[in-house]
Amino acid sequence: MITPGQKIIQEWYKVKEWRQFPFQQEMEATYLAGYSGLLNAPTGSGKTFALFLPFLADFINKHPDYKTRKNNGLQMIWLTPLRALTNDIKKAMQEVCDDLQIPWKIATRTGDTSAAEKAALKKKLPEVLLTTPESLHLMLAQKEYPKIFQTLQVAVIDEWHELLGTKRGVQVELGLSRLKNLTPTLSKGEGANEQVVKDKVPRFYTTDALNWNANIDNAKQNRRQPTEAENVLWQFLRGKKIGYKFRRQHLVLRYIPDFICIEKKLIVEVDGGYHNDAEQQELDKYRENELIAQGYTIVRFTNNEVLTNPDNVLSKIKQILETKSNSLPEG
Structure with a gap:
């Protein structure tokens, strides 16, 4: 009817x-x-x-x-x-x-x-x-x-x-x-x-x-479908190749960062072109502030930086790792 x-x-x-x-x-x-x-x-x-x-x-x-x-x-x-x-x-x-x-x-x-x-x-x-x-x-x-x-x-x-x-x-x-x-x-x-x-x-x-x-x-879906830049950087970070354990697409609060070293509370993000959008940048900033409030450090690289100059990207990550005090309590 x-x-x-x-x-x-x-x-x-x-x-x-x-x-x-x-x-x-x-x-x-x-x-x-x-x-x-x-x-x-x-x-x-x-x-x-x-x-x-x-x-x-x-x-x-x-x-x-x-x-x-x-x-x-x-x-x-x-x-x-x-x-x-x-x-x-x-x-x-x-x-x-x-x-x-x-x-x-x-x-x-x-x-x-x-x-x-x-x-x-x-x-x-x-x-x-x-x-x-x-x-x-x-x-x-x-x-x-x-x-x-x-x-x-x-x-x-x-x-x-x-x-x-x-x-x-x-x-x-x-x-x-x-x-x-x-x-x-x-x-x-x-x-x-x-x-x-x-x-x-x-x-x-x-x-x-x-x-x-x-x-x-x-x-899990993100880990199955990495971007080219994410895949390149992961080959350098995985298996403690730079002295610290990193996890890929690991859940933190309600966010899914590209890479995280839990020991140092360091988050590494690899950004595609859509992160240049003003709206996405506003969202990125909000997320960063929330994570920083919980003691995390966030470093961002573009896809182009990772693909064209991975050595420089790794150097910056290592520098941050070495300067950060251990974020986990002893015991």
């Missing part, structure tokens, strides 16, 4: 003189039945509407007064590695909301977002936020981040194929693992419309067991 929300969406298609494609209908039925899923469709085929419109239909079904419901808190987070596309997606989503008289705000938060806009978002989030993996982690680093995401209903990962097998992909997985522990809806698997027993929904606000296991799995 067609729901009120589906009927409104179908009427919107008719007004636009567009046809709802079979895959869009399938996504709509799947989402409204409470299931998560993976959509694979060609560029420009209507994936945004296939994912966004079913969500609007569900909101309409749950809230008959949807035309007057304002300030609903963050309902949907749309993660994408391609921030250049966020403005186009935002425009398309806002147009739908305006057409359907849904008083929602659609906003973006990326490295291009001004400081004033970011400050405004901290005070009041839109119903839909388009952002990047780096921005998500910066939001999760805020003191009251559980309140930010407590109304979240759905997370969409756009261009997932661009993230697979990359560190940004790991960032997304880690972010999702934390969101699932905050939001009952995201904690549900298949059949999300079934009633959830509240005392069975995890409510951890720190690095809980679920996140820890997810981090361990992602650390």
Whole structure:
């Protein structure tokens, strides 16, 4: 049986003189039945509407007064590695909301977002936020981040194929693992419309067991897929070749550094080009400050430095190792 929300969406298609494609209908039925899923469709085929419109239909079904419901808190987070596309997606989503008289705000938060806009978002989030993996982690680093995401209903990962097998992909997985522990809806698997027993929904606000296991799995994945520069440097560091034991992709707090010498509390990071992004640099700085507060020293090298001048990189690492006092207590 067609729901009120589906009927409104179908009427919107008719007004636009567009046809709802079979895959869009399938996504709509799947989402409204409470299931998560993976959509694979060609560029420009209507994936945004296939994912966004079913969500609007569900909101309409749950809230008959949807035309007057304002300030609903963050309902949907749309993660994408391609921030250049966020403005186009935002425009398309806002147009739908305006057409359907849904008083929602659609906003973006990326490295291009001004400081004033970011400050405004901290005070009041839109119903839909388009952002990047780096921005998500910066939001999760805020003191009251559980309140930010407590109304979240759905997370969409756009261009997932661009993230697979990359560190940004790991960032997304880690972010999702934390969101699932905050939001009952995201904690549900298949059949999300079934009633959830509240005392069975995890409510951890720190690095809980679920996140820890997810981090361990992602650390293993990173070890299986090192970059060329990481692989080169590991050949010099492994097996105490420079006098100290290093571990590769070893979990520290809730982070996964490239290399760590636990004895000296020294972390060595090998940065790819995406670390030049202002947003990623902000995230790197936040992580460094947290690790430094726990007594760690962090040294960073670029991929190019490791590949073109490994002797100089090793010399710097050795110098730091020799100047640091032993970080572990005797006994």
